[in-house]
Amino acid sequence: MTPKSVNRLRIGIDVGGTNTDAVVMEGRQVLAAVKAPTTSDVTSGIQDALERVIAQAQVSHSQIGHVMIGTTHFTNAIVERKNLSEVAAIRLGLPAAACLPPMVDWPTDLRAAIGGHRYMLKGGFEYDGRVLSELDVDGLAEIANDIIKKGIGAAAITSIFGPVNDDMERRARDILQSLLPGLDIVLSSQIGRIGLLERESAAIMNAALLDLSNSTISAFEGAISTSGLTCGFSITQNDGTLMEADMVRRYPVMTFASGPTNSLRGATFLTNLRNAIVVDVGGTTSDIGILAEGFPRQASSTVDIGGVRTNFRMPDILAIGVGGGSIVAEDGTRVGPVSVGHKIASEAMVFGGTALTATDVAVGSGVTNIGAPSRVTNLQPDLLKTALQTIHQQIERGVDRCRVSADPLPVIAVGGGAFLLPDHLGDLEVIRPENASVANAVGAAIAQVSGEVDRIFNLEGATRETALAAAEDEARNRAIQAGAIPQSIEVVEREDVPLAYLPGNATRIRVRVVGDMEGLL
C-alpha cells in the first residue's frame, strides 16, 4: 500500500574486526544486506558497504532517514591495548580509599599503556551528601603542572559519591580546564553508578579512548557524507539502545558490549522468537547468549573488559574458542582456540591459503559452499567427520552451559560462521533465519534509546513512591535528551535497594527507561 516514502528507511551497520556489514531496512523488512571487509582506516570499508547496500536496495539516498552503527572498535582498543591515550587519573576523596589507588586492579600492561598516572586528592562526599573533605584546590594546581610536564592530553576525575553529588567533580574540572584549556576531561558521575573502583576505571578507560573516538566518529561521518547521505547517525551502546554520535565522541565506553547485544537483538527480530539461545559464530569465537522476552539476559555481576572490572549493564555472554577461522588439529580432535582471525580471507584453504580451518572442514563436508571447494576435495573423509563432530560438540557444550532450564529453547544461529552449527544440538532445534550472517547490522538498525538513574535517595520526609517517581522523571528526561519520543517511553527496570545496616532510610534507586528513536517509524 504505502510507497517508500521519503526518509523512512534505516541503514544498520556493524563494524566488526573482520567484516563491515550493512543492511537497509524498511519497517520490519530487510531490503538489502552486504558484507565488506573492515579496512584499517575504517572509513573506506564503511563507504564501500554503504554504497553497495544502497545500490542493492535500489533506493535513493534521500529515502534514508537514519544510519545506526554498531562497533567493537573501542572494546578492541582496550583489549588489544592499542590506540589509547595517556590519562591523568584523578580521584577526589582523601583520606578515604587511600589504600586502593586508581587502576589498582588493572592488568599491568593496560595500566602501562595509558601511562599509569594516578593522583589522589582531598575532596568527595559522604553517602548522604555531606562533604567528605573540602576540595584540595592547591593540589589540583600541582596536578595541572604535572600534566603539562608529562604532556598528558586527557584526565578522568572521580569523586567519592560523585553519583550522589557531582559538584566537586565539576568544580575540579572547571579549575583544571581554566589552567589547561586543551585538556580533555571526563567526569565519573557522567559514566557510571555507585561502586568507586568500577566507575573510576570506566571513566579512565573513557578518557583513554577520547582521541580514538573523535577520529573514529569523524571517520564514520566522513564515510556517510562521502556516500551522499545527509541524514543523522547514531551508535549503539551496551544494552542495544542508541546514542547520538556526538555523545559517543565523549562516552566511547558506553559502546563496550554493543556487538553481542546487537546480534542478540537482531536474532530476536529476524526470527520473531522472544525466548531463545543465540549462537553468534565469528572468526575466532562463538558468542553464546540468552534472549529473555526479546532482550539479552544481563550479567548478574560485574563484567571484565580487557581484564578490568566494570559495572556496566551488559549481556551475559559465554565466548567459546570456536569460529570460522579456528585452526583444526591434524587428526580433527581439536578445533581452536587458535584462529587465523581476520586473515581467514587469505589463509584458509578454500581461500587459497594453507591453514586447515573450521570453514575448510565445513566446505569439505558439504555443509556450506564458499571460496573454492575444489581446494578441499582431497581432505580425508575421516578427518572431516571427526573435525565436524568436534566443532558440534564444543558448541553443544557451550550451549548447555548457557541453558537456563530443561525447556527446549530454540537455538538461533547467526554470524558469518553460522554454518558451523548442526541442525540439532542435542534436543534443541537450530534455526537459521534469513539474513543470519548480518544479524548484528539488523540489531543496530532496530535499536531504541534509553535513560537511566542510579542514585542513593534519602527517604526522610519523602515516601518511597515519590522518590521512585522523581527518579523515573529524571530517567525519562535523560531518554528524551538522547532523542526518545516521549510517548513511546516505557520503564524497563525499577529497583530500590535499601541500604543495609544504616538507619535513616537511605535507599539506592535505579530506574531505566527505553523508547523509540525520534524520526523513525
Place this chain on the structure above:
Amino acid sequence: MTKDRWQLGEEDILALEIGAGILGTGGGGNPYLVKLRALEILRAGHKMEIISLASLRDDAKIVPLGGIGAPIVGIERIKEGSEGVRALRALEAHLGFRADALACQEIGGANSMEPLIIAAQAGIPVVDCDGMGRAFPEMQMTTYSIYGHCSTPSAMADPHGNIVVFDQAITEVFHERMARAVVVAQGGSSTLALAPMSGAFTKRAAIPNSYSNAIALGRAILDAQSAGEDPVTAARACTGAKLAFKGKITDLKREISGGFVRGGLTIEGFENWQGQTGDIELQNEFLVFRRNGKTEVIVPDLVVVLDADDGTPLSTDMLRYGQRIAVLSIPANPLLKTPEALEVIGPKAFGYATSS
C-alpha cells in the same frame, strides 16, 4: 601434626574470598575490595600469619575486631587503610596493654579479611577462629559475647582520623546500639576494635578452624570451576552441606525496616524439585528456608544461596528475578546451638517460631 603458625599467600586470599562469600549466607558484605586490600598488603611485603586456636597461651591477649557499617558505603567510600591499626592502638593505649593476636568476629563476608590486614600491619598474627562461623547482622551475635565476653571498652576509627572510645556499655545490645549511631556520624563505614579476650576464654568460646575451613572451601570451588566440575557438589563435599533445593526466583521482596534489609524470595523448583515451591526469609542474611511451606533450615544453621550454574555465592543485593539458584543448608557449629546461644541467634531472636 597440626601446624601452630603459618603464613597466608595470595592464593589463600583468593580462596578465602570465595569461602567467606559462601559462609556469608547472603550478608556480611562483598569480600572483593577487602581482598584487593589484602593483596596490596602482601605485595607491600607485610607478613600475614595465622596461629592455631590450640596454641594460644591462656594469658594471651586477643583483640576481636572488624568493619562495621553499610556494605554499599564500603564499595564507594573505600577505607583509608589504617583505621584498624588506629582503633587497635587507641584501645591498647586506653587499657595499657599490647595485643598478642587478633581474632575475627565474622568469617562470613568481608569481615573475614579485615583482621588479616590489620594484624599484618600491626605485625601480629590472627587466630584460626571466629565468633560466628557465618555472618550475622549485629556485633553482639558472636560466641564471644554469648559466652560472657564484655566487648567494652572498645575503640572505633573512621577514615578521617576520628576515634571514639566506648568506655562502658551496660549490655552488649547497648554497645551495638551506640556503635551504630557513631558509624552513621562517621559516614557509614568504620572499624571497631573490641576489648581483649584471654587466650583461655578464646579457646573455650571461639568457633575453631574458621580460616582453614573457609580457605579449603574456596579452594574446592575454584578447583571444581577450573576442572569443569560442578562447584555446587564441591561445596557440599567440603562443608557437609545438604542440597536443599534448586529453582528459579519467581518473587523477590526487599524492604527497609529499622536500618536492616528484610524480605524474602519465592523459588520455583526445577530438576529434582520440579513442581515444588521454596521460600527464603532474609534479614540481611538468609535465615529460613521452607519447602512447600514447611521449614527445613532455620538460623543458626546456614542457608546458603549459590548461582546454580557456576557456584558463585549470591548476596542478598545480587538477587534478581528469574535467577537460577541452588539452596544449601550447612549445619551450624555446636557452639551456636546451646540454649544460651539460641537465645541470641536462634529462630526466636529473629522473630520466628521454633517449630513450624
